[in-house]
Amino acid sequence: MNDGFIAPEIDWAVVAPVLVVLGAGVLGVLVEAFVPARARRVTQILLTLAALAGSLVAVVLLWPRVLRDGFAFIVDGTYLLTPFTLGVQAVVAVLAIPGVLVIADRTSSGEDAFAPTAAAVPGTAYEDAARQAGLQQTEIYPLVLFATGGMLLFPATDNLIVLFIALEVLSLPLYVLCATARRRRLLSQEAAFKYFLLGSFASALMLFGIALVYGFAGTVSLETVVLVLQHPELSPLGTMPGLVLTGVLLVLVGLLFKVGAAPFHTWTPDVYQGAPTPVTGFMAACTKAAAVGALVRVLFTLAAGFDDALRGDIVVALWVVAILTMLVGTVAGAVQTDVKRLLAYSSIAHAGFLVVGLVGFSELGARAVVFYLLAYGLATIGAFAVVTLVREQDASGVVLGEATRLAQWAGLGRKAPWLTAAFALFLLSMAGIPLTAGFLAKFGVFQAAVDAGAWPLAVLGVLASAVAVFFYVRVIVLMVLTPPADERAAPEAAGAAAPGAAGAAVRPVEGGGGTAAGVVTAARTAVARATVVVVGSRGPAALAIALCALGVLLVGLLPASVLDLAGEAAKFRP
Amino acid sequence: MELTNYLGLAAILFAIGSATVLLRRNSIVVFMGIELMLNATNLVLVTFARMHGDITGQLLAFFVMVVAAAEVVVGLAIIITIFRARRSASVDDVNLLQS
Numbered sequence: 001m002n003d004g005f006i007a008p009e010i011d012w013a014v015v016a017p018v019l020v021v022l023g024a025g026v027l028g029v030l031v032e033a034f035v036p037a038r039a040r041r042v043t044q045i046l047l048t049l050a051a052l053a054g055s056l057v058a059v060v061l062l063w064p065r066v067l068r069d070g071f072a073f074i075v076d077g078t079y080l081l082t083p084f085t086l087g088v089q090a091v092v093a094v095l096a097i098p099g100v101l102v103i104a105d106r107t108s109s110g111e112d113a114f115a116p117t118a119a120a121v122p123g124t125a126y127e128d129a130a131r132q133a134g135l136q137q138t139e140i141y142p143l144v145l146f147a148t149g150g151m152l153l154f155p156a157t158d159n160l161i162v163l164f165i166a167l168e169v170l171s172l173p174l175y176v177l178c179a180t181a182r183r184r185r186l187l188s189q190e191a192a193f194k195y196f197l198l199g200s201f202a203s204a205l206m207l208f209g210i211a212l213v214y215g216f217a218g219t220v221s222l223e224t225v226v227l228v229l230q231h232p233e234l235s236p237l238g239t240m241p242g243l244v245l246t247g248v249l250l251v252l253v254g255l256l257f258k259v260g261a262a263p264f265h266t267w268t269p270d271v272y273q274g275a276p277t278p279v280t281g282f283m284a285a286c287t288k289a290a291a292v293g294a295l296v297r298v299l300f301t302l303a304a305g306f307d308d309a310l311r312g313d314i315v316v317a318l319w320v321v322a323i324l325t326m327l328v329g330t331v332a333g334a335v336q337t338d339v340k341r342l343l344a345y346s347s348i349a350h351a352g353f354l355v356v357g358l359v360g361f362s363e364l365g366a367r368a369v370v371f372y373l374l375a376y377g378l379a380t381i382g383a384f385a386v387v388t389l390v391r392e393q394d395a396s397g398v399v400l401g402e403a404t405r406l407a408q409w410a411g412l413g414r415k416a417p418w419l420t421a422a423f424a425l426f427l428l429s430m431a432g433i434p435l436t437a438g439f440l441a442k443f444g445v446f447q448a449a450v451d452a453g454a455w456p457l458a459v460l461g462v463l464a465s466a467v468a469v470f471f472y473v474r475v476i477v478l479m480v481l482t483p484p485a486d487e488r489a490a491p492e493a494a495g496a497a498a499p500g501a502a503g504a505a506v507r508p509v510e511g512g513g514g515t516a517a518g519v520v521t522a523a524r525t526a527v528a529r530a531t532v533v534v535v536g537s538r539g540p541a542a543l544a545i546a547l548c549a550l551g552v553l554l555v556g557l558l559p560a561s562v563l564d565l566a567g568e569a570a571k572f573r574p
Numbered sequence: 575m576e577l578t579n580y581l582g583l584a585a586i587l588f589a590i591g592s593a594t595v596l597l598r599r600n601s602i603v604v605f606m607g608i609e610l611m612l613n614a615t616n617l618v619l620v621t622f623a624r625m626h627g628d629i630t631g632q633l634l635a636f637f638v639m640v641v642a643a644a645e646v647v648v649g650l651a652i653i654i655t656i657f658r659a660r661r662s663a664s665v666d667d668v669n670l671l672q673s
Contacts, residue, residue, distance in 0.1 A: 121658045161634050168641045172648050179652060186659060190668045192652050197604060197665070200645055201595050204611040207638065208588060211615050211631075215581075215622035220630055236625065270671040 014072045015079055016058035017089050018156065022149035024051030028142030044141035045104045051145055052100065055152065056093040059086055071574030077158035077221055080574065085156045087370045087569025088293030092286050095377040096148045098544035099282035102385040103140060105541035109399035113276040113388060114140055114180045122185040137180060144282065147173040151286050155293030158301075158574075160210045160220040160251075163294060167206070167254065170290060171199050174283055181276040183401035191274025198267045199257070206254020212247030216240060222301045223574070229305025245313055248302060252317065255298065258291035261351040262324040269332075272344035277402055280340065281384030284347050285377035292354050292373060296366055300572050303361035318359050322457055325352030326464040334471045339404050342471070343383055346430055349468055350376050356461050357445030360452025367570035368444030371563065375429065375437035375555060382548030383426040385541050386419055392530035403532045406475065411484030416534040420479050422549045427472040429552045432465050437555035440563070484532065580621040587614035601653050601663045605646075612642045 012019070024047055035043050066072050066081050073080040106112045114137045116130040150170025157163055175196040181188030214220050217228040218235045225244075232238035257264040272280045303311065329349025336342040350372075357368045390412065392400040403409070413420040429438035442465060446458040537545075555562050587610060594607025616635040623631025657663050 119655065161630075161637055165637060165641065168644065172644060175648050175652060179655060187670055189652070189656050189659060190671050193601070193656050193668055194671070196649055196652050197595075197601070197608075200605075200608045200649065201592075201611075204591070204608055204615070207612065207615045208618070210634075211618040211622065214619065214631055214634070215625070218622075218626035218628050218630075220634065237622075274671050 008075050010074050011072070013058075013062065014074055014081060017055045017062070017093070018079075018149055018152045020054040020058060021051050021145050021152060024048065024054075025142045025145035025149060028145055029139075032139060032142070040138045041136060044138045045100070048100050048141045048145055049097065052093055052097050052148065055148075056090065056097075059090045059093060062086060063090075067568055070571060073158070073574070077223065077574075078162050079153075079156055080158040081156055082297075082572055082574055083569045084366050084370065084572035085293065085297065087566065088155045088289060088373070089152050090569075091289045091370060091373050091377065092148065092151045092293075094374070095285045095289060095381060096144075096151075096282065098378075098381045098385070098547050099278070099286060100141070100144060101540040101544035101547075102281055102381065102388060103144065103278040105278070105388070105544075106538050107389060107391075107399075107541070108536035108538065109391070111182060112136065113182055113278050115182045115185060118180040122189075140177065140180065143173040143177050147177070148286065151290035154290040155297045157297075158222050160213065160222070163298070164203070164207055164210060166294075167203055167258070170287065171203065171258075174279075174287065175199065177279045177283075178271060178275040180279075181274070184274070187274040188276060189274075191271045194267055195271040195275075202254050202257035202264065205250050206257075209247045209250025209252075209254065212243050212250065214247075216243040216247060222298065226302060226305035229302070229307075229310075241307075241310060245310060248314065249317060251298060252295075252314075255291055255295045256321060256355075259288060259295060259351045259354070260348055261321050261355055262328040262348065263321075265325065265328060265348045265351070268348055269341045269344040272347070273338060273340045273404070277340065277384050277388045280343075281381045284343070284384065285380045288347065288351065288354075289373040289377055292351075292369055296358065296369055296572055299358065300361045300366065304573065315359055318355060319454070319457065322352050322355040322359065323460060325349070325355060326461060327352075330464045330467045330471075334467065336471075337406050339387055339406055339409060339475070340384075340402075342406065342475070343380070343387075346468070346472075347376075347380065349464060350430070352464065353442060353445050353461055356454070356457050357448045359454045359457060360448055362448060362452060363570040363572070364451050365445070365448040366572045367566045368441070368448045370569050371444050371566040372441040374562065374566075375441035375552070378548045378551040378555070379426040379429040379438060382545050382552070383423060383430075385545045385548070386423040386426070388541060389416075389419060389535055389537060391533055391535050393533040394530055399533065399535055400530060403530070406478065408532045409475070410478050410482040412532075412534070413480040414484065415532075419534060419545075422545050423479065424476045425549055425552060427476060429556065431469045431472040433469070435556050437552045437559075439556065440559050577621055577625055580617060584614045584617040584621065587611075587617065599664050599666055601656070601665050601668075604665060605649055605653065609642060609646070612638055 028044055028047055031040060031043050031047065063086060066086050067083055071080065071082050116135040118137050120127040120130055147170050150166050153166040154170060175192050178195050179189050179192035213225060216237055217225040219225060228235045228238050237243060253264060260268045272284060306314065326349055329345050329352055333342060333345030333349060336345055354369060354372055357365045357372065387402055390403050392403045394400055429436035432438040432442040446461050449458040591607045591610030591614060594610065595604050598604050616638055619631040619635045623629060653663060656668065660667060
């Protein structure tokens with residue numbers, strides 16, 4: 001009988017990328033308690049950026065070692081680094097930095113995107129008092145750090161328990177972040193509500209899948225499950241392939257939900273539209289990177305143990321998901337009238353292209369996916385950062401929320417040529433136009449699909465990209481060639497100023513407490529009355545947009561070094 | 575008693591939980607459905623742990639309880655925020671975000 005506790009030996013350097021971020025998150029909570037209110041925001045921003053930079057440095061320092069050994073792990077692979085995992089961690093850390101910069105920007109309107117106190121009921125005197133007192137919700141930054149920590153951990157494990165915990169660690173802060181918008185708070189809370197209910201439903205399904213896989217193999221370690229798949233006699237229930245098939249499919253549901261692939265995509269447009277825009281950008285880029293990373297880790301590892309029948313079943317499921325996702329993303333994207341929803345459907349379409357790259361379970365696919373995630377993430381964060389700066393303004397010159405209706409973006413090229421150019425660049429990269437990062441990314445995933453014999457998927461992907469080009473270019477044409485709506489509509493609007501409508505415009509969507517219909521009417525009236533203005537960035541968001549634009553261009557024009565790094569990161573199993 | 579009976583019970587509970595999520599209107603009840611799904615999973619885990627004579631499943635069940643508790647904290651906070659703003663906890667009333 002062994003009655004002493006034997007402490008495991010832990011190689012702290014291996015966990016450093018995650019530990020730095022989660023540690024800084026805990027410090028951030030302490031900052032909330034001990035640092036005076038005036039200094040809190042600056043402290044939090046510096047701490048957050050330092051933690052992300054530290055995580056990136058840790059990844060870079062670990063890179064040669066993991067590349068040489070092929071893996072690094074602690075405690076039986078509960079935390080397992082492979083070159084692929086480290087590549088995904090690098091992408092997440094790189095993308096989180098501009099993401100946080102956008103979150104930190106207060107713009108020339110002097111207010112950030114977050115409610116002064118997110119717990120206040122929209123439209124109450126308490127909320128007004130909080131706004132006038134200049135309160136701010138600096139808990140945003142630790143929440144972002146916790147979410148990032150979960151994202152870094154998500155693809156970095158061999159253990160299904162840790163996979164589930166990482167999923168929750170990344171999701172729970174995101175649910176809260178979604179509910180914190182300063183403007184259109186009812187929409188923001190609604191986004192959080194939908195994301196939470198659907199997200200926890202998906203994670204419950206995934207957990208049940210994990211339980212079934214555990215029942216099949218008697219272990220939750222992926223590598224051991226592979227061993228049992230190859231030698232069924234090792235486990236008493238090893239002769240029940242139905243158990244593992246159902247289990248793996250349910251785990252896939254959970255992961256595909258986070259990726260935002262159809263038919264598990266329904267939350268994406270609503271949540272992306274309702275959440276505060278900086279959070280949307282961060283969430284769209286980093287969550288997708290982490291979730292696809294975890295999907296590759298789980299699926300590609302298990303694929304080594306699949307027999308032909310099981311492999312066939314899973315591949316069919318992936319084909320259906322890929323086709324459906326590309327279809328939904330491009331077709332629904334083409335008819336959107338709201339720029340955030342448009343970007344959300346574009347993100348769904350990208351999820352489809354990513355799944356196309358996965359069907360071969362090959363290193364070629366893993367490499368293409370890492371590159372794709374970087375290219376997509378840069379363009380997405382940049383695009384949402386631009387959205388945060390295009391605002392509505394009421395008659396008295398007060399800057400309101402974002403002007404997200406596409407019609408309001410008409411003629412933006414004249415008001416803000418640089419911003420328009422950056423947005424056009426991001427859209428072109430998403431469309432996959434040559435000389436941008438998006439082109440090589442799409443080429444990579446389609447190449448991986450053709451290599452795996454899935455050429456019909458690649459053909460469909462190219463067709464879907466062609467349709468997508470149409471709706472990206474439509475937005476660019478709207479911004480550059482169409483005259484601004486307020487110029488065209490100004491004469492009529494001046495004549496039709498009803499007294500009631502003017503009153504509603506002062507307090508746009510925040511007029512909560514009333515019925516939902518009343519709110520919608522108030523919102524519509526406000527939108528109809530407001531003019532569109534481009535607010536200046538106070539630095540961080542402009543820096544983020546510049547970084548993303550530079551990244552998209554550099555990766556597109558000089559892809560060699562990034563492709564080499566992605567190639568090094570292709571090895572997904574120890 | 576056969577251990578497989580526990581698995582059958584867990585499957586029934588899980589099905590009831592998912593049906594609750596998909597069919598009921600009140601968000602608190604929907605949320606209870608999710609909790610039921612998690613607890614059904616716990617039963618599966620513990621039963622499999624018994625079948626395999628292995629402790630991992632029980633360990634996982636403990637982690638699930640902790641995660642479920644954390645989820646309740648965030649979930650109820652969100653539901654209450656919505657309720658205070660709209661005086662309704664019905665899933666159907668949350669419908670501003672449709673284009």
